[in-house]
Amino acid sequence: MLDCTPKDITERKSGGIINPAKTCQPIGAMYAALGIHKCLPHSHGSQGCCSYHRMHLTRHFRDPVMASTSCFTEGSSVFGGGANLKASIQNVFHIYKPDVMAIHTTCLTETIGDDVSSIIKTAEIAEGKLVIHANTPSYVGSHITGFSNMTKAMVSYLAKSTSPEKKEQANIIPGFVNPGDMREIKRLVESMGIEYIMFPDTSGVVDSPMTGEFEMYPEGGTTVEQLQDTGNSQITLALGRFASSDPADLLNKDYKVPVATLKTPIGIKATDALLMTLRNSFAREIPKELEIERGQLVDIMTDTHFHFHGKTVAIFGDPDIVTGITEFVLSLGMVPLHVLTGTPGGSSSSAAGSFEDDINGMLKGAGIEANVKSAGDLFTLHQWIKNQPVDLLIGNTYGKYIARAEDVPFMRVGFPILDRSVHSYLPIVGYRGGMRLIEMISNALLDRADRDAKDEDFELVM
């Protein structure tokens, strides 16, 4: 039987993981780097890392994912990877001709102690070409940490402040979301009539249209000029604290660009917060078009709330997304019983607070007690569900084993989704994204109700 998880919860002493709800930093760094226009991500480590990350991203986006590797061998790991990296820099610009090469490290090169920034400084780099790097040790944090670190590197290597006066423009850091979400966030900001720089921006890179040609560097991505200009912006909106607040804080520290750290704009409340922040910072009105969209979403919520009220749900995935989804399902009257992320969730004592505090705070407001955990795994989530079943499971593809074993309706959201398509094109953020989420939740719940209904209970109108 596919279900190998025992129901009895016993203490796990080893600290090992069974069925992970996270992956390692470098893949997040690679994804972030793809969001720079004409950039080739480079994996400084063994060949396998690069291959796995490209494979995983390719499966999720169903688009070509290009990245190069230092191709470590036994020699380079004994004598250091400096020679490999210098040769890589030469070869990458010579053969693949990107404008930017974005290097991330791996557990191997971190452990042998390669000093990447010194290696870059002493490497020959062709005129007009740029090399940036992020340290992304796989044994710290998760893929979200890696995304944040590479986005931070964009700031530390490229951002400038060219005048004391700030420009009337916003920096928007979207976090580890799909290109469909990035497009939607940009649409919201554009419809407010506000100038902005989104970084990283993978729309137009990993959701590029079919043209009959293979573009090594598709049209999308934040340009170097835009990245340089981020130091001149009037504000940075960091959407999703775990993926976005570090680079925003760095912009503030280095160039005095104030930061608004907001939730990933999932659902009414978080989308409102995004638009209100923009309105207040730039003295703009919310356009009628967005008022209408908001009204439509509220209309849908009221039309269908009886489908959702009191339904129990388990949510897992990346911390920013899970936080947003939790807030949204609470606003529908649903009851989250289990909320888990694989990413280490920060500590209560830190300035930013912790994932568990955030979630518990929202649940407390709704009078709900639930299992909440950061740095967890799907073995734990499965055990929770066995002991306290739910009506719906929300998370990435890896949830399908639990959904099958427990016969729970399953709604796929987040990264990675390896067994369905189109998810990367359509948003879950903004009011439109809220509508889409409601459609997905109702389809999951009502398809199940139809399937399980006895003949006499089977209804045409629901």
Place this chain on the structure above:
Amino acid sequence: MAADLAESIIERDEFIVTKGKNKKQLKCDADSSAGCVSQRACVYCGARVVLNPITDAIHLVHGPIGCATYTWDIRGSLSSGAELYRNSFSTDLKEQDIIFGGAKKLAAAIDGLVEKYQAKLVFVYSTCIVGVIGDDLEAICSAASRRHNIEVIPVESSGFIGNKSAGYRAAGDALLRLIKPFESTVVEKNNSINYLGDFNLAGEAWIIQNYLRQMGVELNVTFTGDSHYTALKSAPNARLNIIQCAGSMIYLAGKMEELYQIPYIQISFLGIEDTAASLRNIAAALGEESMIVKAEELIAKETARVENIIKGYRAKLEGKKAAIFVGGGFKAISLIKQFREIGIDVVMIGTQTGRKEEYEIMNELVDDGTVILDDANPAELEKFMMEKGANLLVGGVKERPLAYKLGIAFIDHNHDRKHPLSGFEGAVNFAEEVYSTVCSPVWKSLTSLGMGSGVENHG
């Protein structure tokens, strides 16, 4: 891309030949150069794909989380029994483990997992970092083995010690340890055979088992598709090894011949021609008259059954052109013949880790003008597919979207295959898959409004 590519091709000149044009020897089996966009994987990947199909084992990855996440149930190997192998186990090494060593954590993880799942067999995979921080895997595993009285086998698969082929060898060494008879056991030879190099993707090993049964051949154990601890332990008893995926298994087969006097033959169940030849070779190698007769009966019956179906597809596909880029050389060779059966010419062929002998055979099989290349990068695949007018690419995960972007049909002949492609049934499935992608109406949408000069309808 074209201008950019010119230079990259010069760099990699030795790794690419065109049949008929140049007399030079193709260079292969070399390390990829630093800074390349290679389609190749690492030692751990090679070891894991070979061992992963062992269904009742705990496959514990000792390292940071990534290596375990990326290999969680990706192979599509089916099981008729245990499903333990479809879980993902990792020691999830953290910063303090890197500094102080991961030995304690590993020992505790093995203890916890063995207690939970009562497994008789644990594989502990070493990742890059373990090779550097110097955890003594051997000592930890043998201590755990004694503690639990089960087999805990270290797999020396640190990523940087070579490429995927080195991983096949590491897996081979782990398997040799596993099948080594206990000191008290006397190896009793029987009349059975082992089937090496079938990972039961989409149930392929089951098809072959069925053929062997019909021929009266007893199958001892398959390496490693749908295999389990007890069955693998009996491997030394067999009198013959047959090898499908030579790249991953030739080392193991050689060792088994040396240690247990089991001779081996290479077979291939891809395509009607090779399947029939392989069944005959197995019967001949075993030398029993009844098997030879039954093999002929089976071949006649199955060929008659599928011949017309294949002919039907052939009529629709005749004249189309295929490009092949797969992991190993042996599969590439079979594919050339299999494409010929359905009227398709191979215009480009390459592998990640093919060997010199294999490239020689490929060179003999293909027509003049066919491009042969080793360890290709995406830009090269693009260039030659477009230049040669390929209608179809056979490849793995990373090649799929590349082909689609170019308006070229695609077949996964790797982990993501959806139907069994082995034996006579497999030949029909293969033709059906080729037809359904090459002749799909989706390619017709490419020329429609808004696509500019757009894509020719390659289908």
